[in-house]
Amino acid sequence: MAAAAAADDALSAAGGHTKFVIRRDPASKLYYTLSNVNTDAQFQDQRNILILAASNDTTTWFNLGVLLADDTGLAGTADSARYTGFHYVDWQVRCSILPSLFCTCTGRSSR
DSSP states (O other), X not given: OOOOOOGGGOOOOOOSSXXXXXXXXXXXXXXXEEEXXXXXXXXXXXXXXXXXXXXXXXXXXXXXXXXEEOOSSOTTSHHHHHHOEEEEEEEOOBTTBOOEEEEEEOSOXXX
16 A cells, blocks of 8 residues: 655645646656746736746756746736636647647636
C-alpha cells in the first residue's frame, strides 16, 4: 500500500488556482508546463497571462516566457484579471511542434 502524501509534498508552481499539465520531454529530460502566472496578489484566480515553464525535478520551476497575454486593451488593469482568461490548457510536443488546446475568455459576460 502506498503511503499518503504529506502536506509538505505539495508542489509550488505558477498558477491562478487553475488546471495545468506537466509533461516530460524525453530528449531534454526536462519537465514543461503551460500555466497561468499570478502577477497581482489581489486576483489569486488570475488567468490572463499564460507562460511556458520548465523544471529539472518538478520542484523548482523556471519561467521561460509569456505565450499568451491579454490583448483586449485591458492589460495592466484590474479589469484584465477579472474579464480575460486562458483556461484548461492542454498540449503535447510532436516533432518539435507544440500543438495546444485552450479556452479563451475575454470581455464582460451577461451571465
